[in-house]
Amino acid sequence: MKRTFSILIAAYSIFCGVANAARTDIVVGMQLEPPNLDPTAAAAAAIDEVVYANVFEGLTRFASDGSVIPALAKSWEISEDGLAYTFTLQSGVMFHDGSVFDANDVKFSLDRARADDSTNAQKQLFAGITDVVVVDPATVTLTLEKPNGALLFNLAWGDAIVLSPDSFDKAKTAPVGTGPFIFSKWVQGDRIELSRNTAYWGEPAKLDKATFKFISEPTAAFAALMAGDVDAFPVFPAPENLAQFDADPRFTVVVGSTEGETILSTNNKQPPFDNKLVRQALAHAIDRKAIVDGAMFGFGTPIGTHFAPHHPAYVDLTANSSYDPEKSRALLKEAGFTEGFSTTLKLPPPSYARRGGEIIAAQLRAVGIDAEISNLEWAQWLEQVFRGKDFGLTIVSHTEPMDIGIYAKPDYYFQYDNTGFQALITDLEAEADPARRTEMMQQAQQMISDDYVNGYLFQLAKTGVANADIVGLWENSPTQANDLTAVHWK
């Protein structure tokens, strides 16, 4: 054994990873395999990570910095009352099967997503839309029941991409889109292959071939990168290995931001958490630094509210729930829990939850709260926690962009019911003026922070590893996507 590992050390020094230059293909590693490839039919982030902006496009899209930019819609006009959006579409766009893209496809897609029997995972995005009118092949108008400042943003989601009525039913297994890459092959359980769309309407992709390889085990992922089986792992699952990659000249480690607010969700309706004092005690019992260091090996930005730090409207409220066990115990005493109490801590699979959970359980134990850990699969988590609301505490990262609105849903799994906040969000949705919006958002952040709705831990970092010779990969992930359009080798 000992010898084995001296071999190991020796082997490190003799690493010489010079990949041959000017390659025109790439193998991108992903931890989860998409269940299918239709972003309009399932929530799995893995779907968007493969097809968003590569195979499928919508009217608008997210840029790498998170801003919303035109995609299939060249431009748009908004009526004064903010109830009508008229989109002018790109011309000369063709689906991969050669059929021509026009306004009817847009109408078809949006109507399909809004329909009663729709199986769109983000149906609420289209909630306000009353009608979709085809003005002419290159023009389409959306009418809303009330003004919605977030419409363009909503349309940028993967769930809003445009499908053709002739090929939408193939989307799950052999997607046909308008993007710069054409789906070519799916070896289930192993990989998906894309090839360049030579007839792309916009700036064509630089790579001929892109392969997404699915590696669920972090160790395997590490091994695969080290062995050169994979060129890039945009979301590398094991932060503990990043130091090694950083030290290794063959790789660059890209640490960016995500939309994932990682929080200690608290069941606000379940005693004792219906008591604000208890929630506040909870907040002060948590040492964010320990969690970020212990669970994420230092990657991740502490947050004090449910909002992305890189967002202009973000306010740093971490001080509001600073680590202070003494205060926490005092609060518990005040709330009448001198002996502390015990509760459940239900953890989904990701390592941020599993590791963070162990650390938090230990920290809570220190102030007298005994949190019994149970590790769940996603399916069980959805059943028990998300749907059944049968939990005291849980840890989960909310990766949807700009999702502070969930706090306005009293029946959302953490069951925060504050009419004041709900009103604020309603206004926010209606408000179009950027300055006012920012103000309202900050107000909202303050509100949930002061109510200690949940324990706010940290913003999930996007820890990517890639071969040093690759350029053009997204640094941040405003949405879950691996846009390969601009990617190429040095």
Place this chain on the structure above:
Amino acid sequence: MLRYILKRLVSLAMTLLVASIIVFLVIEVLPGDPASYMLGLNAQPETVMALREELGLNASKPVRYFTWISGLVTGDFGISYTYRTPVAEMIADRAVISLPLAVYALVLSTLIAFPAGIIAATRRGSAADVSIMGFSQLGVAIPNFWFAMILVTVFAINLRWFSAGGFPGWETGFFNGLKALTLPAIALALPQASILARVMRSSLLDTLGEDFVRSARAKGLSVRQTLWRHALRNALIPVLTIIGLQFSFLLAGAIIIENVFFLPGLGRLIFQGISQRDLIVVESVVMLLVFAVVVVTFLVDVAYAVADPRLRSR
């Protein structure tokens, strides 16, 4: 002989039937719902219902059991909930990895175990015997997933002789495929070989103690001749059973190894299926594995009868 086979076939069918019911029931009570899993956090209830309807999850249990089982019999395994592709195809894709892996591992373990066992038995008490038995003890004691971890670290990450895992597909050439399966096969084979070697040894020792071996010697056969002509064939009979058991074990027991080497095999398929609540896939694969086990056991019994004339008259 024929009667015997027929009898075994009948009980085989019974086992499968009961097994299918158990599998169905167990899997049906799994908490969690494929539809809501697929639609995620922001899905609205009516959306979930719509999907359940689409997937045919709203039918009553008996109905679903019979559609499933009748499908199995006719070779139609149904459509995967999450992948929306025919389960049969998925299984086929995975089987072309799991099956060769199992066979590969079995071949390896046999190649190691037979000579080892024979040497140990014939040189009973010698240094060779002691060390072989010692190693086999070790082999049995090492958890194969741990062994796998070490294999990866040494041969894939450091020496870079093998790729760390994954499967390029047979279409990239037989040897690429074989190479990708080598480390996993070794990890699987080690404990199996150890067990097999031990069985081989003890079984051979028993046979060598039999009277007919003595009569063979009295005929003028040398020790070696006696071993090859008389002892071995008799000793193999119990060894057969173990090999049979091991094959079915390797087919299903590879689950963990497949994860370590991220091989898209049946084991991974089951884990995925369970975590995604792709019940129909899980049901079918489990059934398939049970089927494999039962059939192998049956074949072993038949092989018995072939190897041992005393059973033929049954």
Place this chain on the structure above:
Amino acid sequence: MLRHRNLVIGAVLALAFLLAAVVSLFWTPFDVAEIDIANKLKKPGDSIYLFGTDHFGRDILSMIMVGARTSIAVALVAVGIGMLFGVPLGLAAASRHGGVLDELIMRTNDLVFAFPALLIAVMITAVFGPSAINAIIAIGIFNIPVFARLTRGAALSVWQRDFILAARVAGKTATRISLEHILPNLLNLLIVQGTIQFSLGILAEAGLSYVGLGAQPPTPSWGRMLAESQTMISFAPHLALFPGFAIVLTVLGLNLFGDGLRDYFDPRIRRGSR
């Protein structure tokens, strides 16, 4: 003499871990529940941590000790379940040899054997959620047919002996004979098989908790320690080595002990002629 060496080495190894487990009930070098990020990933030997610390700064040695407790407890109870149900079933089957009961029991055994063990374990835990208890049940279930089959086989051969006839002439019932005459003659066999199953149980527990289906945190378990260390094996091998060796040595010890016992119980006299 080889056989006695096995017995001794095995006993020593097994006892060592048993001892560690027992001691851990009262004392461990450090508190395994306490997380100390500042001291994470210490290498063996540096500072006060003999085996080093894990990614949460917990003392590996302490975790190994408590882990031993987990493994041994799970395996032991599982074997207990197997014997508790398996042996009576086997005895019953043998006493009604060829009868309906016999047939029923054996068929059920075949049925259980037909299921890949790990799968059932995975499903059981998927249904009831992962926990040490469910791991025990999962492993226990598969011990039942093992013991049932073994007991039946051995019991049948004892039933052939003349002293059973004598007992029957004395008008004793099958049940009574099974308990008075059959069982005592199976004890050695059962003890030996027991130790073997025990070691298998430890391997199984390790496997289950490796895939996250065993004892839940913060309770340390060898399998999970391996799983958690996996991503760090390249820069902190000790995380994977110590639990790994713990498993290997325990299992090795039990197997050697089992074999030793077997040889000890039956010195193979019936060799060569006659």
Place this chain on the structure above:
Amino acid sequence: MTLLHVQDLALSINGTPILRDIDFSLTAGQVLGIIGESGSGKSLTAFSIMRLLPPGSLVSGRIALDGDDLGARTETQMCELRGNDIAMIFQEPMTALNPVQTIGDQVAETVRIHRQVSRAQARQIAAATLERVELPNDQFPLSRYPHELSGGQRQRVVIAMAIALRPRLLIADEPTTALDVTTQAQILLLLKKLVAQDGMSLILISHDLAVVAHTADTIVIMRQGRVVEAGDTQRVLAEMQHPYTRQLFDASGHVPVRSAMSTGREVLLKVQGVSRDYPTPRKTLLGKPGFFRALERVSFELYRGEKLGLVGESGCGKSTLTRAILGLEACQEGSISIGGDQIAAGQLMPRAVRRKMQVVFQDPYGSFNPRHKVGRLVAEPFYILDQQPRGTARRAAVSAALESVGLTADDASKYIHEFSGGQRQRIAIARALITRPELIVLDEAVSALDVSIRAQILDLLSELSADHELSYLFISHDLTVVRAVTDRILVMKDGVIVEQGTTEAVFQKPQHPYTRELIAAVPVLEPAS
């Protein structure tokens, strides 16, 4: 001239001496008998000649075949010798053949390893040899497997393997011990014939003086690894210089002193038209299972105080009858009544009736639970009583029983493995006596014992019958013994009682041909003139 010459042969295994200064020689074409009780080292002498000894054996002395010193030969050279010049056959025909090879192949193998002949030729020789051992090819084709043959037939195959190459010396180690009397006679006849035909020499090893006395020209008597007496058969039997020889001789033909033949006519056991069927496996998958009739309307009576013998060869239904009488299995037809209580067909025997009988089994090793102490073993039958004696009463009874069979009270606290075969059989008898039964069934009770031990047990039995006024049902395949101890006998064949009558009458003028055959087959040992 002498073919084999053994000079002060000595053997030790792992240091413990087994054989010491063994000397004998064998003239070509003659038969040498080696006689001895178990543990006398007669088999190991044979194995020393073959040099097929267990590991750890150390041989000294000289073994010469035709003047050529076998000791000088290498293992390979010995291999050339075995099966070619010296061949050997063994006691246990059931296990002496490879179960997965046809008899043809196994006989042919002898030829093929020693002669450069084609497979076909080898098979021809094999066929011929099987004919010579009286296994005609039309009935026993080469393609038969051992399990398809009876014990006697298998022994013939073993012989065929041995003589295929017409060796100069054949060693037969207890070749007939495991066989029935009639078969034994045939096999012995065959061996004699072969010796005559091929001018082959034969070493016949046996525990049975009678068997050897009839066949051997010269005999060697062994005891505890030494030769006690050797020489021309007639002379040795006439002079009996060594006391052990005489002891052996007496024991073989031993007739225990008998209480006068009981005259009471009170029927103790009455068996009436008892039949017993066993189902045989179905021929077709769903066809009716067939039946094998093990007992065919068996009827007889046993009078109080009588010693009744039941003789017959293996498979004749003896043990089935025993089980029926003991009430272990109900019979399908007829009835059994003991001391007046009748048990009809299909009925289970009530404890009250069982109580009146006890049994002693053949195997002194298998008939005791090795995990119990003798005291508990002997007391086991008490279970059948309504109120079993407890505490001191129980212990007293056990001691009494043990003493009555010539053991001591404190043997009760020992385990069974501490006793010899003879002692165990005594314990078995003690166990049978302890409930003071009216009838004792002796199922081959002395068959597994050496002659001298057997003699003692027989004496014990007759003493006991005198003291406790017991009735015996004495079941055995050994006519000599039955003749020695019983008043009346029943002769059984294929589940039918073919003849019954007073022992003397039956032996003097047997009526049924089978009885004659049986009696003729018994090798009798009349003092040499």
